[in-house]
Amino acid sequence: MTAARRHVRSIDEVGRERIIKLLALTGHMHEINQRPVPKVPALRGRVVCNLFLEDSTRTRLSFDTAAKRLGADTVAFTGSGSSLSKGESLRDTVETVAAMRLDAIVVRHRSAGAPWQIAQWCEAAIVNAGDGRHAHPTQALLDAYTIGRRTGRGADLSGLRVAIVGDIVNSRVARSTTAIASMLGAEVTHVGPSTLLDPRLDVQRCTDLDQIIGDVDVLYMLRMQNERMDAAPVPPGGEYTRRFGLTPERAANIRTDALLMHPGPINHGTEMTVDPSTMPQSAITDQVSYGVAVRMAVLFDLLGTGEMEEES
Amino acid sequence: MTDAGCGAVVDDIVITGGTLVDQSGSRRGDVRIRDGRIVEVAESLTVGDERVIDAAGLLVTPGFVDLHTHLREPGMPEAETIESGSRAAALGGYTAVVAMPNTDPTQDSVEVVEWVAARGRAAGWCDVYPSGSITIGRAGRELTPIADLAAVGVRLFTDDGSGVQDDAVMRRALEYAGDLDVRLAQHCEVATLTRGAVMHEGHCCSTLGLPGWPALAEELMVHRDIELVRLTGSSVHLLHLSTARSVELVREAKADGLAVTAEATPHHISLTDERLRGFDAVFKVNPPLRTMADIEAVRDGLIDGTIDAIATDHAPHPRHHKERPLEEAPPGMLGLETALGVARASLECSWEHLVGALSWRPAAIAGVADRHGRPFIAGEPANICVIDPDLQWRVDPAALASRSTNTPFIDIDLTGRVRHTVHDGRVVVADGSAVTR
Numbered sequence: 001m002t003a004a005r006r007h008v009r010s011i012d013e014v015g016r017e018r019i020i021k022l023l024a025l026t027g028h029m030h031e032i033n034q035r036p037v038p039k040v041p042a043l044r045g046r047v048v049c050n051l052f053l054e055d056s057t058r059t060r061l062s063f064d065t066a067a068k069r070l071g072a073d074t075v076a077f078t079g080s081g082s083s084l085s086k087g088e089s090l091r092d093t094v095e096t097v098a099a100m101r102l103d104a105i106v107v108r109h110r111s112a113g114a115p116w117q118i119a120q121w122c123e124a125a126i127v128n129a130g131d132g133r134h135a136h137p138t139q140a141l142l143d144a145y146t147i148g149r150r151t152g153r154g155a156d157l158s159g160l161r162v163a164i165v166g167d168i169v170n171s172r173v174a175r176s177t178t179a180i181a182s183m184l185g186a187e188v189t190h191v192g193p194s195t196l197l198d199p200r201l202d203v204q205r206c207t208d209l210d211q212i213i214g215d216v217d218v219l220y221m222l223r224m225q226n227e228r229m230d231a232a233p234v235p236p237g238g239e240y241t242r243r244f245g246l247t248p249e250r251a252a253n254i255r256t257d258a259l260l261m262h263p264g265p266i267n268h269g270t271e272m273t274v275d276p277s278t279m280p281q282s283a284i285t286d287q288v289s290y291g292v293a294v295r296m297a298v299l300f301d302l303l304g305t306g307e308m309e310e311e312s
Numbered sequence: 313m314t315d316a317g318c319g320a321v322v323d324d325i326v327i328t329g330g331t332l333v334d335q336s337g338s339r340r341g342d343v344r345i346r347d348g349r350i351v352e353v354a355e356s357l358t359v360g361d362e363r364v365i366d367a368a369g370l371l372v373t374p375g376f377v378d379l380h381t382h383l384r385e386p387g388m389p390e391a392e393t394i395e396s397g398s399r400a401a402a403l404g405g406y407t408a409v410v411a412m413p414n415t416d417p418t419q420d421s422v423e424v425v426e427w428v429a430a431r432g433r434a435a436g437w438c439d440v441y442p443s444g445s446i447t448i449g450r451a452g453r454e455l456t457p458i459a460d461l462a463a464v465g466v467r468l469f470t471d472d473g474s475g476v477q478d479d480a481v482m483r484r485a486l487e488y489a490g491d492l493d494v495r496l497a498q499h500c501e502v503a504t505l506t507r508g509a510v511m512h513e514g515h516c517c518s519t520l521g522l523p524g525w526p527a528l529a530e531e532l533m534v535h536r537d538i539e540l541v542r543l544t545g546s547s548v549h550l551l552h553l554s555t556a557r558s559v560e561l562v563r564e565a566k567a568d569g570l571a572v573t574a575e576a577t578p579h580h581i582s583l584t585d586e587r588l589r590g591f592d593a594v595f596k597v598n599p600p601l602r603t604m605a606d607i608e609a610v611r612d613g614l615i616d617g618t619i620d621a622i623a624t625d626h627a628p629h630p631r632h633h634k635e636r637p638l639e640e641a642p643p644g645m646l647g648l649e650t651a652l653g654v655a656r657a658s659l660e661c662s663w664e665h666l667v668g669a670l671s672w673r674p675a676a677i678a679g680v681a682d683r684h685g686r687p688f689i690a691g692e693p694a695n696i697c698v699i700d701p702d703l704q705w706r707v708d709p710a711a712l713a714s715r716s717t718n719t720p721f722i723d724i725d726l727t728g729r730v731r732h733t734v735h736d737g738r739v740v741v742a743d744g745s746a747v748t749r
Contacts, residue, residue: 112520117637
């Protein structure tokens, strides 16, 4: 098997053909999740390690649930990357974990590239659950699935206008979701002050949310990554919210058939001052529930044998 | 600090059949060496019972001088020792290295620099000239005892590893050093622009989501130091230039007649930031690998003399440090044993010009031109390198003398390799292998 087949580390590495297959597989998984007993033995006997070296509750829970619904055993290794680095190299950590004969390692790390480094040091399939500011492919897959399902477009997002708003430069979600949306034909625009945009990424940029908010098919609000900001990219005191936050006034300008998305957790009062649960356009709870299905699809694609229908 | 032949058994040697390359050009010539000095140079010498180095088809040059070597001792002997690093230097054709001061403790006192120099002499592979730091503890505030350090032989002062950030401190350092026969060297990096930086801020960095090290952070300090030289009338040497605009700024400064010199590393003329795509921390270095346009500008600077010298920035790190996540792994690459091969493969220039950039030009900047980079004339110290100019080879990290293996040059073809090195009249490298006393 090629490296790209063995791992899910970035959208570009996985490639369009396999992305479309994973989105189709997600549909099957979602169907399983609707059953009274949402569990199949497709990965029975397989061992999945959740190696989360950066704080995460939601993504870890989502992967853990996904693995268990497919019958896999899971082990967890959590810690903060920085405390490990004091005496122990990343390789030491991985070799310790890999000694347990794992089939897959789901890794989250605060440093970009950790999933590539880990893949050199063990035989397990690697799933990137977020590496630094670089990539978060399962988030991108669930975003694409959510958009495809809610718009009835499936894996063909051609012509859809997607605006991603906020801290683009520090966001792995922005990079991966931009990659998958562009790959499936959408027109992506990054929106924010120039201090939060990246002029070298190959997408349109806009510094005035009000100019485009009434035109977009998908409004994707990013979390303001306060923990990754070093040199104050926006003034303190609420100016960001006034320029780029989703206020009730702005929310009124979103088209009724548009989608409102957010990767969570929301910084209420910063990027949003509206309650999204009151908005019919909101697809935020769909993102969470499809997240489990997407991660089931990824794990099955990496570790499963044969067709899903036979397995279930 | 370095006495010729200090305790070493010197050889009587004749180097025969080679082409001599020095500041006066290239010519056929044999060289007789006795008691650590060149005693006779002629087109053809008779050979008695001396040791013969057959240099037929090879180039015989002055030994190389590295302005920028991290020997890691005192402080990090698991990465490198003065012995292993100076042996790597000899294998690379170097007969002198300037040891960078970012050791632990810092080379900011007479005691520490004398310890380093003594260890270098004891190893005996090449002359080890410790640099001194400009500020105590490289903290950027108080000046080191520059005159005291100069009195025990320190000629180059730098806070390398970081630049002197405070404009007033650097101005004062240049003024103070201007009274003495020493030179300040700057690691040009405005630290507020490179916090947490891993790689060149460019397209590749944007797609990889790694924190960027903008070219501007180097260029601002290059510009500041050039203007401080203009103000103070002092001199400065600019370490490891990596950007096209830096080269341009130095070119303008030299045209204005300012006492500015500069160096570039082999990796900054051969490898681009695209190497980081595989997330291998071996390619993390400070300043970072940059773009092809920068590489070409730095090559042009070396060829037209804007950049005076090739310096390795040899920076060993143990494997387990380079196997940390990219953002935590220390920057730096090995360079001593591959410098010639990389430089030859990267630069289209004459051998005279290339050897000048490796030998007599850095010797002058380091203040060691009385012993290194000397012409082939009777009476000169015998610090000599013999090169196979056309040999194509690839490096084997496991075969390096360095205690570390973090070479980035594993998959590129190198051209030219050092066959023999003579330090102070003693053969320290023969047929590409270090000769143990």
